Amino acid sequence: MRINVNDKDYTVVVDGNPSLLEVLREQLDLTGTKYGCGEAACGACKVLINGTPTPACITPATVAQSKKVVTIEGLEKEGKLHPVQEVLMEEDVFQCSYCAPGMIITAVALMEKQEALSDSEIVEGMNGNICRCCTYPQIVSALSKLTQKAKAG
Ligand code: FES
Ligand code: FES
Known part of the structure; x- marks a missing residue:
């Protein structure tokens, strides 16, 4: 599956229906997004999907197909923090x-x-x-x- 994260396109494996958090951390090495509760209760894993803060722990990675995902790593622009x-x-x-x-x-x-x-x-x-x-x-x-x-x- 193709996924766009922080304005870059990636190909990721979604066999077994991994969460978006698993794909970000384990396949794309974007470990800034954290695992806390695993049940959408703590907010540690939030990323933006098309601008909406979304708990990546309970969101299947397939949901992000054809959408724009922004993680904490993507907020800095040209060396300047948000x-x-x-x-x-x-x-x-x-x-x-x-x-x-x-x-x-x-x-x-x-x-x-x-x-x-x-x-x-x-x-x-x-x-x-x-x-x-x-x-x-x-x-x-x-x-x-x-x-x-x-x-x-
Ligand atoms: S890890 Fe707590 S909301 Fe996702
Ligand atoms: S959990 Fe330690 S600063 Fe928020």
């Missing part, structure tokens, strides 16, 4: 960072949908992503800074 990545790094938000790829993917989609967000909209938009180090307040505060910058133009 503004969401930049603000989360500047604010030194994460502790172990295991949740970071899924959090960032979710936040990128959220910010692209609507740039000016209240804190409660950020909380609602990030719902479904679990951080075992409980960095939620720092994540919301950093994303809030980004949204304020966007509002200021």
